[in-house]
Amino acid sequence: MRVLIVGATSGIAQVVVRLYARDGARLLLVGRDAAKLQAVAADAHVRGAAAVETLLWDARQWERAGEVVRRAREWLQELDVVLIAHGSLPQQAELWHNPVRAIEEFHITGTSVIALLAELVPVLEAQRRGVVGVISSVAGERGRAAMAIYGAAKAAVTAATAGVRGHLAQYGVRVITIKPGFVDTPMIAHLPRSGLIGAMIASPERVGRRIYRALQRGRPDNLYVPWWWRWVMLLVRAIPEPLFKRLRM
Ligand SMILES: NC(=O)c1ccc[n+]([C@@H]2O[C@H](COP(=O)([O-])OP(=O)(O)OC[C@H]3O[C@@H](n4cnc5c(N)ncnc54)[C@H](OP(=O)(O)O)[C@@H]3O)[C@@H](O)[C@H]2O)c1
Numbered sequence: 498m499r500v501l502i503v504g505a506t507s508g509i510a511q512v513v514v515r516l517y518a519r520d521g522a523r524l525l526l527v528g529r530d531a532a533k534l535q536a537v538a539a540d541a542h543v544r545g546a547a548a549v550e551t552l553l554w555d556a557r558q559w560e561r562a563g564e565v566v567r568r569a570r571e572w573l574q575e576l577d578v579v580l581i582a583h584g585s586l587p588q589q590a591e592l593w594h595n596p597v598r599a600i601e602e603f604h605i606t607g608t609s610v611i612a613l614l615a616e617l618v619p620v621l622e623a624q625r626r627g628v629v630g631v632i633s634s635v636a637g638e639r640g641r642a643a644m645a646i647y648g649a650a651k652a653a654v655t656a657a658t659a660g661v662r663g664h665l666a667q668y669g670v671r672v673i674t675i676k677p678g679f680v681d682t683p684m685i686a687h688l689p690r691s692g693l694i695g696a697m698i699a700s701p702e703r704v705g706r707r708i709y710r711a712l713q714r715g716r717p718d719n720l721y722v723p724w725w726w727r728w729v730m731l732l733v734r735a736i737p738e739p740l741f742k743r744l745r746m
Contacts, residue, residue, distance in 0.1 A: 498517065498520055498521075498522040498523070498577050498578065499522065499523045499573035499574065499575055499576060499577045499578070500517045500522045500523070500524050500525070500573075500577060500578040500579075500580070501524075501525045501527070501565075501569045501573060501576055501578070501579045501580070502514055502517075502524065502525070502526055502527065502579075502580045502582065503527040503528075503554070503565060503579075503580070503581045503582060503583055503613060504527070504528060504556075504580075504581065504582035504583025504584070504632075505526035505527060505528050505534060505537050505551075505582070506528040506529075506530060506533040506534055506537055507582045507583060507584075507632075507682065507684075508680070508681070508682030508683060508684070508701040509582060509632065509677070509680055509682060509701050509704050509705050509708070510580060510582035510632075510705070511537055511540075511701070511705070512701050512702055512704070512705020512706065512708075512709075513580055513582075513705050513708055513709050513712075514526065514537055514540075514541050515540070515541070515544055515705075516705070516706070516709040517541075517546070517578070517709070518540070518541035518542075518544035518545055518546040518549075519544050519545055520545075521545050521546065521547050522546055522547060522578075523546070523547045523548045523549075523572075523573060524538075524541055524546050524548070524549045524550070525550050525551075525552060525568065525569050525572050525573055526538055526541070526549060526550070526551045526552070527551070527552045527553075527554050527565055528551070528553070528554070528583075529553065529554065529555040529556070529583075531551075531553055534551045534553070535551065538550075538551050550568075550572045552564075552565060552568050556583050556585075556604070556605045556606075556609035557601060557604060557605055557609075559604050559605075559608045559609035559612045560612070562609060562612035562613045562615070562616050563616050565613060565616070566613070566616040566617055566620060570620060575624055575626075575627070576617075576620065576621065576624065576627050577626075577627055577628070578627070578628050578629075578630075578712050579617060579627065579628070579629045579630070580629075580630045580631075580632070580708070580712065581610055581613055581614075581629070581630070581631045581632065582632045583605070583606075583609070583610075584605070584606045584632065584634070584647075584650075584651075584684070585602055585605045585606050585647075586606075586644065586647050586684045586685070587602050587646065587647065588687075589642070589643055589644055589645055589646065589647070592645075592646050599646050602646050602647070602650070603646055603649065603650045603653075605650075606647060606650035606651065606654070607649070607650030607651070607653040607654055608650075608653075610631060610654045610657070610658075611653065611654070611657045614629075614631070614657055614658070614661050617629065617661075618661060618664065618665065621665055621668065621670045622665070622668050622670075624670075625668050625669050625670070626669055626670065627670050627671075628670070628671045628672075628673065628712050628715045629661070629665075629670065629671070629672045629673070630672075630673045630675055630708060630711065630712050630720075631654060631658045631672070631673070631674055631675060632675045632677065632708075633651045633654045633655045633658060633674050633675060633676055634647075634648075634651040634676060634677060635676050635677070635678050635721070635726050635729070635730050636648045636651045637650075637651030637652040637653075637654060637655040637676070638652070638655075638676075638730050638733070638734060639730075639733055639734055639741070640652075641746045642742075642745050642746065643745075643746060654674075655674055655676070658672060658674040659674060659718075662674070662718060671715035671716065672718070673711050673712065673715070673716070673717065673718065673719075673720055674718065674719050674720065675708055675711070675720045675722065676719065676720065676721050676722070676726065676730075677699070677704050677721075677722050677726075678697060678699065678721075678722075678723065678726040678729070679694065679697050679698040679699065680698065680699050680700075680701055680704050681698050681699065681700055681701060682701050685698070699722070699723050703722075703723065704722050704723075707720070707722045707723075708720070708722065
């Protein structure tokens with residue numbers, strides 16, 4: 498099994514790395530922090546990965562997405578599994594008066610993923626097989642005051658991923674849009690662990706294992722994780738806009 502994981506240092510992705518390492522996969526791990534990436538790679542070695550290579554890439558340099566895919570082809574030859582996991586959740590209040598940072602955040606979470614997908618499409622068309630998982634978010638399903646830019650980037654990722662899925666289906670390539678709710682990783686360290694939100698927070702182990710299973714099966718097309726977020730979001734999307742804007746969620 499040859500596996501490319503972008504954003505390999507993410508709390509969720511690390512669980513997936515460990516599971517593929519246990520399977521004896523050959524891994525290319527991509528991230529922006531050399532020390533963190535080396536620690537994840539060393540752990541994968543110990544757990545049984547056949548071979549592990551790392552690549553430094555900051556998603557702000559989304560124009561360099563082609564280098565990631567080129568390196569993946571050199572090191573892995575074929576791509577059996579691709580997981581795109583990186584993302585950034587800024588404090589929205591800091592972005593309202595700073596359009597440059599707002600757009601930079603959009604590039605990290607949105608543009609860079611679309612750039613990677615655009616680079617991957619011809620490779621996957623040619624090999625006519627493989628599975629791609631892209632971690633989007635339930636936040637992409639309805640614009641919210643508290644995460645306007647993050648939600649916009651995730652909405653773009655969700656739409657682009659669906660389009661790529663439609664395009665690559667004719668080549669036998671599966672594409673999974675992964676939509677987690679709250680997951681207990683550094684990304685939401687600022688959220689309360691008590692009350693309703695606390696009760697809705699899933700562990701990265703649960704979420705990572707579910708993603709691994711979906712990648713192994715090549716389905717479903719849209720993976721809400723935990724599963725009940727599908728129904729929560731159905732309700733959230735049904736709230737009329739005049740009411741929704743007053744809720745200031
Ligand atoms: N946690 C949640 O509640 C939640 C909910 C829905 C969706 N998600 C999505 O799940 C995915 C994984 O996040 P997580 O929950 O595992 O959070 P996390 O542990 O904070 O991971 C975020 C990842 O994104 C990377 N990243 C941030 N800025 C980057 C940049 N400029 N260039 C390259 N990489 C960058 C981080 O790298 P470093 O390790 O170097 O910081 C880290 O690997 C993300 O796409 C996130 O949006 C998370």
